[in-house]
Each structure stands twice: as C-alpha cells, then as structure tokens.
Amino acid sequence: MPGINNTQDEDPQVLAAPKGWRATFDSLQVLSYRWFWLAILSSFAAVQMQVLARGWLVYELTDSPRALGLVSAAWGAMLMLFAPLGGVVADRVEKRNLIVATQSAAGVIALVIAILISTDAIRLWHLVAASLLSGAVLAFDLPARQAIVPDLVERHRIMNAIALYSGAINVSRVVFPALGGLLVSAVGIASVYYVVVGCYLLAVALLLRVPATGRRAVEANASVRFHLAEGLSYIRRTPVLTVLLAMAVIPILFGMPYQLLMPVFAEDVFDVGVRGLGFLMAAVGVGALVGSLSVASLGDFRRKGLLLIGSAILFGLTLICFALSRNFYLSLFFLFWTGVVNTAYLATNNTLLQTNVEDRVRGRVMSIYMMTVGLFGVGVLLAGEVAEHVGAPLAVAIGGGIVLLFTLAMALGQPRLRRL
Numbered sequence: 001m002p003g004i005n006n007t008q009d010e011d012p013q014v015l016a017a018p019k020g021w022r023a024t025f026d027s028l029q030v031l032s033y034r035w036f037w038l039a040i041l042s043s044f045a046a047v048q049m050q051v052l053a054r055g056w057l058v059y060e061l062t063d064s065p066r067a068l069g070l071v072s073a074a075w076g077a078m079l080m081l082f083a084p085l086g087g088v089v090a091d092r093v094e095k096r097n098l099i100v101a102t103q104s105a106a107g108v109i110a111l112v113i114a115i116l117i118s119t120d121a122i123r124l125w126h127l128v129a130a131s132l133l134s135g136a137v138l139a140f141d142l143p144a145r146q147a148i149v150p151d152l153v154e155r156h157r158i159m160n161a162i163a164l165y166s167g168a169i170n171v172s173r174v175v176f177p178a179l180g181g182l183l184v185s186a187v188g189i190a191s192v193y194y195v196v197v198g199c200y201l202l203a204v205a206l207l208l209r210v211p212a213t214g215r216r217a218v219e220a221n222a223s224v225r226f227h228l229a230e231g232l233s234y235i236r237r238t239p240v241l242t243v244l245l246a247m248a249v250i251p252i253l254f255g256m257p258y259q260l261l262m263p264v265f266a267e268d269v270f271d272v273g274v275r276g277l278g279f280l281m282a283a284v285g286v287g288a289l290v291g292s293l294s295v296a297s298l299g300d301f302r303r304k305g306l307l308l309i310g311s312a313i314l315f316g317l318t319l320i321c322f323a324l325s326r327n328f329y330l331s332l333f334f335l336f337w338t339g340v341v342n343t344a345y346l347a348t349n350n351t352l353l354q355t356n357v358e359d360r361v362r363g364r365v366m367s368i369y370m371m372t373v374g375l376f377g378v379g380v381l382l383a384g385e386v387a388e389h390v391g392a393p394l395a396v397a398i399g400g401g402i403v404l405l406f407t408l409a410m411a412l413g414q415p416r417l418r419r420l
Contacts, residue, residue, distance in 0.1 A: 026160045047172070052177050069385060072127075078133075087368065114196075234357075234364075247308065288337025
C-alpha cells in the first residue's frame with residue numbers, strides 16, 4: 001500500500017498500539033487532533049440542530065415529503081458539482097485555513113435564515129437557496145476535513161482518529177436533535193438557528209487553535225484542470241479505490257435518506273410531534289456513538305473488508321425492520337442498531353480509502369468520496385418522491401432492500417473486498 005507521511009514522528013516503540021477499550025481515545029493524546037476533534041464536535045452540533053429545525057420547518061410550510069427531498073437534493077447537487085474542485089483546492093492550500101473559511105461561511109448562511117424566520121419572512125425558496133449555498137460550502141469543507149486527519153496523527157492511529165471523528169458527529173447526534181426538538185417546541189425554530197450560529201463560531205475559534213501544518217500535497221504550479229485530471233486518473237488506475245467508492249455510493253444513495261424522512265414518521269406514522277422527532281433522531285445518534293467507539297476500540301483492525309461487508313448487510317436489514325415497525329419504542333430500538341452498523345460501515349470504508357491512497361492525491365480522492373455523500377441529497381429526493389406516492393415506511397423498506405442486495409452481490413463478486 002502507498003506510504004503516508006505524517007507531521008508526527010513515529011516512535012517504533014509505540015507502533016504496537018494498545019488494544020480494546022484502552023485504545024478507544026488514543027488519537028486524542030495528540031494535542032492538534034484534540035482541538036480539531038472538539039471543533040468537529042461543535043460543527044456537527046450545529047448541523048444536527050439545523051437538520052432537525054429545517055426539516056420540521058419545511059414540513060410545516062408544505063406538509064410534503066417531496067419538499068423535504070427538494071431541499072436536500074439542492075444541497076446534494078451542489079456538493080457533487082463542486083466537490084472535485086474542493087478536493088483540488090484542499091491539495092493546493094493550507095487545509096486548516098480552508099476549513100476555518102468554510103465554517104465561517106456556514107455560520108453566515110445560518111444567520112441569514114435565522115433573521116428571515118425571526119421576521120416572518122421565511123419561504124420555502126429561501127431554504128432551497130440556503131441549501132444550495134450550504135452544499136457549495138461543504139464541497140470545499142468536507143474534502144479538507146477528511147484529508148487533514150492523516151496530517152494530524154501517525155499512521156497507526158488513522159483508523160482510531162477516523163472513528164473518533166465519527167464519534168464527534170455521533171455525540172452531536174445523541175444530544176442535539178433532542179435538544180433542538182425541545183428548543184423548537186419551547187422557544188421556536190428561530191432560536192435553534194441562532195444557537196447554530198453560535199456553534200459555528202465556537203468551531204472556528206477551536207480550529208484556530210490547531211497549528212497550521214504548512215503542508216500542501218501539491219504546489220500550485222500546474223492548472224486546476226491538470227490536478228483534477230490527475231486525481232481521476234489515479235482512481236482509475238487503482239482498482240481497490242473504485243471498489244471502495246462503489247461501496248460508498250449505494251448505501252448512501254438508497255439507505256441514508258431515511259434520516260430526512262424522520263419528520264414524516266414523527267408526524268404521520270407515530271404521531272409524536274417535534275419532541276418525538278428529536279428522540280427518533282437521538283436514537284440513531286446513540287447507536288452511532290456506540291458504533292464509532294466500538295470501531296475506535298479495534299485499533300488497527302486487520303479484517304476491515306469483512307467488517308465493511310457485515311455492517312453494510314446489517315444496515316440494510318435494520319432499515320427494513322424499522323420501516324415495518326408501527327410501535328414507537330420498538331422503532332427506537334431498530335434505529336439504535338441502524339446507527340451502530342451504519343457508523344461502523346462509514347468509518348471502515350473511510351479508513352480503507354485513507355490507507356490505500358497516496359498523500360499527493362488525498363484531497364482529490366476524498367473529494368470524489370464526498371461526491372458520494374452528495375448523493376445523499378439526491379437519494380432523499382428519490383425517497384421523498386416514492387414516499388409521496390406509497391408512504392415513507394415503504395420508501396425506507398425499498399431502500400434497505402437495495403442496500404442489502406447490493407452488498408451481498410459485492411461480497412460474492414469482489415473477492416478483493418473480503419481480503420482488505
């Protein structure tokens with residue numbers, strides 16, 4: 001596998017990393033990564049509250065699953081459109097500074113929406129426009145965030161660092177959807193958006209504590225078009241990357257959209273209101289936190305390919321079980337396990353990509369991976385359209401079935417995947 005150069009010196013005596021739960025928080029021993037992790041926690045707290053508030057607001061304005069899909073598709077389309085350029089920029093500039101700029105821009109977008117809500121001027125097209133802008137910002141933010149991790153920790157800590165990165169996301173998914181639901185019901189949606197702005201400001205302040213690495217994967221001595229073509233050519237010449245990217249596409253496109261249909265389940269299936277919506281999202285977050293900490297505790301786990309396949313299969317199965325349930329508390333149980341296996345799958349896939357790519361093209365390869373994340377928005381549009389006609393439960397069940405069948409086909413047809 002290609003070598004990875006890191007800013008930290010590796011002591012041969014520490015390469016035998018501790019195993020089990022003692023190793024769960026290993027990467028946080030690195031101070032620069034610790035500041036970065038705290039910033040990510042604050043950023044994703046903002047994202048989780050914003051997703052809940054925006055979804056509830058869209059459904060209140062329109063009473064339409066199709067509208068939920070439209071807003072998310074706008075975000076996903078812009079992410080897919082600009083992510084390749086974002087990857088080139090991430091390889092050409094200081095990544096820490098790029099992330100500071102994108103987090104600042106995200107805060108400004110949230111502030112504008114908060115003001116529109118406060119003045120009763122908010123309309124659906126405002127939310128679509130904000131989603132378009134947020135997608136463009138994320139297209140530059142996410143590749144840089146993914147590519148900076150190996151700059152901050154040693155090679156043997158990469159899987160742990162990525163799992164803890166997922167853990168930061170999932171801590172926010174545990175706490176902040178429920179908090180957002182309580183805030184919406186108590187003081188209104190505008191208050192949630194102002195809290196979101198504060199979280200973005202805190203993320204920027206914490207990122208400024210992360211020392212600039214001074215490293216660029218490439219010098220800006222060639223055109224953007226050349227560097228973009230170089231990254232795509234590298235992926236084509238590396239079969240393992242194409243397999244891993246394929247494994248990212250289908251579960252994200254057909255499995256993940258269940259999250260944006262949660263307002264429909266809360267309102268029409270379970271009749272639990274916005275507080276119940278917060279608990280539905282928090283159940284996924286609790287499971288995702290358990291999943292990310294479990295993966296972090298594995299350390300440099302050897303059979304990552306089998307873990308990837310197994311967690312993707314279980315992801316499809318738990319989605320089907322959730323879709324078939326009509327009991328609120330049983331559904332919380334299924335959502336918990338959906339969070340566990342989905343996070344294990346995402347963290348493992350990300351780790352395999354990071355450890356099978358060279359430093360010089362890392363940002364560009366991760367930008368293509370982020371394009372698959374953009375498919376989440378497209379998937380929500382598709383799922384929203386299906387839910388409009390046959391209902392949200394059947395839409396989620398169909399998505400889970402596609403994930404299950406695709407993963408089984410990849411497991412049987414791609415022996416190299418099982419050997420990773």
